[in-house]
Amino acid sequence: GVTVLYLNPIFYAWSTHRYDTCDYKRIDPMLGTEEDFRALCGAAHALGMKIILDGVFSHVGSRSAYFQQAIHDPASPYRGWFRFKQYPNVYDSWWGITTLPCIDKLNPDYMDYIIDSDDSVVVRWLKLGADGWRLDVADELPDSFIKMLRGAIKRNDPEGVLLGEVWEDASNKHSMGARREYVDGFELDGAMGYPFRSAVLDFLLGRIDAYGLNQRLGSLCENYPEPFLYAQMNLLGSHDTVRVLSALGGAPDRDALTRDQQAKYSLTEEQTLLGKRRLILATVLQASMPGVPCIYYGDEAGVTGMADPFNRTTFPWGDEDKELFSALRDIMRLRARSAALKRGWYAIAPLCADAFAIIRSHGKDCVIAAVNRAGHEIKAAVSAGAFAQGPHPGIAPPDGLYADALSGNHFSCREGRIELALPPYSAVLLKQER
Numbered sequence: 001g002v003t004v005l006y007l008n009p010i011f012y013a014w015s016t017h018r019y020d021t022c023d024y025k026r027i028d029p030m031l032g033t034e035e036d037f038r039a040l041c042g043a044a045h046a047l048g049m050k051i052i053l054d055g056v057f058s059h060v061g062s063r064s065a066y067f068q069q070a071i072h073d074p075a076s077p078y079r080g081w082f083r084f085k086q087y088p089n090v091y092d093s094w095w096g097i098t099t100l101p102c103i104d105k106l107n108p109d110y111m112d113y114i115i116d117s118d119d120s121v122v123v124r125w126l127k128l129g130a131d132g133w134r135l136d137v138a139d140e141l142p143d144s145f146i147k148m149l150r151g152a153i154k155r156n157d158p159e160g161v162l163l164g165e166v167w168e169d170a171s172n173k174h175s176m177g178a179r180r181e182y183v184d185g186f187e188l189d190g191a192m193g194y195p196f197r198s199a200v201l202d203f204l205l206g207r208i209d210a211y212g213l214n215q216r217l218g219s220l221c222e223n224y225p226e227p228f229l230y231a232q233m234n235l236l237g238s239h240d241t242v243r244v245l246s247a248l249g250g251a252p253d254r255d256a257l258t259r260d261q262q263a264k265y266s267l268t269e270e271q272t273l274l275g276k277r278r279l280i281l282a283t284v285l286q287a288s289m290p291g292v293p294c295i296y297y298g299d300e301a302g303v304t305g306m307a308d309p310f311n312r313t314t315f316p317w318g319d320e321d322k323e324l325f326s327a328l329r330d331i332m333r334l335r336a337r338s339a340a341l342k343r344g345w346y347a348i349a350p351l352c353a354d355a356f357a358i359i360r361s362h363g364k365d366c367v368i369a370a371v372n373r374a375g376h377e378i379k380a381a382v383s384a385g386a387f388a389q390g391p392h393p394g395i396a397p398p399d400g401l402y403a404d405a406l407s408g409n410h411f412s413c414r415e416g417r418i419e420l421a422l423p424p425y426s427a428v429l430l431k432q433e434r
Helices: 034-046 065-072 108-116 121-127 143-156 194-204 210-223 226-231 244-248 259-264 269-288 322-337 339-343
Strands: 004-006 011-013 021-027 050-055 084-086 132-135 161-164 233-235 292-294 345-352 355-362 365-372 378-383 400-404 410-413 417-422 426-432
Touching: 021 034, 021 121, 034 050, 050 121, 050 161, 108 121, 108 143, 121 143, 132 143, 143 161, 194 210, 194 233, 194 244, 194 269, 210 345, 210 355, 244 269, 269 292, 269 322, 269 355, 269 365, 269 426, 322 339, 322 426, 339 355, 339 365, 345 378, 355 378, 365 378, 365 417, 410 417, 410 426, 417 426
Parallel strands: 004 050, 050 132, 132 161, 233 292
Antiparallel strands: 011 021, 345 355, 355 365, 365 426, 378 417, 400 410, 400 426
């Protein structure tokens, strides 16, 4: 059911993570050629899939032609791109990392190169087949820069998407001395859902209960305009986080281990089993909430690992965790086929401290998700009375027969009420049968 591929930086760079761009207009030869990129986009589009590129516009690499010309030629047009404190050796850099010199984003020449010209970086790659951009460290890009970048995307393709890396609630984020305007309809279409991830993991790991999860997810639903909410990336893992299976299996905080300890850390067999059960619960919540589920490659196959770079190992081709893969595939397959899960009204409900439910409704399509994080069985009922929060409170599940996408079991709804007996660490994803 995948419909979008979001790629980390693909442009020529010195390091393998490629956030130290050397040339925005050249594919890194380690990955292929421009023709390969065209072919990738063509193949994706033929499958009904979109391609989103990673835009790293707050800084470049110190080995880039831009910076090298700036420091070796005082008259270089690139000199104005950078903020030198003592030319040429002292300059602003990203978080003090001198290999990542910061860009003056509002420098007219830089804006022309990235956004404004007929062959600007943003437009060039859209014309070659990309369908949108994700902005790295969006809080370090001025609002005016993001607005102009969005304009360039929409002029080229009204359906082109612009997402931003924002780790906090994007509606009230403050940086650069002001509240950011991400959600106001003139900048981002959506943001990376790190607050969603944090809330779900905190619930499953026992740091908050279902009432706390209800408050935190409800806050996002209230704060985000509906178009923004439905376009946010509901992620559980990324290249900047500990692998979700490791986190849910009980791995220590990344800051609790040294780099060498992180490299050697692995889950026990018991921790792995618990992490997998929790990951299925997290994926049910991910697929059921408004927004776009985003899977970090390998999470569906059972990849583990601590923080960067130990979360960026290769995909385990031929050695995937087939049980986990099958469960996540079934969840996402239902979402791909359900208008309710993609576009429907929603309401959320804590059934008790350890159980949480979501209902989605679109026309005659109704889906109900319920998860039990506890190590014991929970009996609960879902009904209109339970779903009291959200912009569409009181959604009642229509009477009839419901099939569980995970177990294949059937449940009856009578007078708008479904009785559930949730085993330990289990979930149901119920879809009304026609």
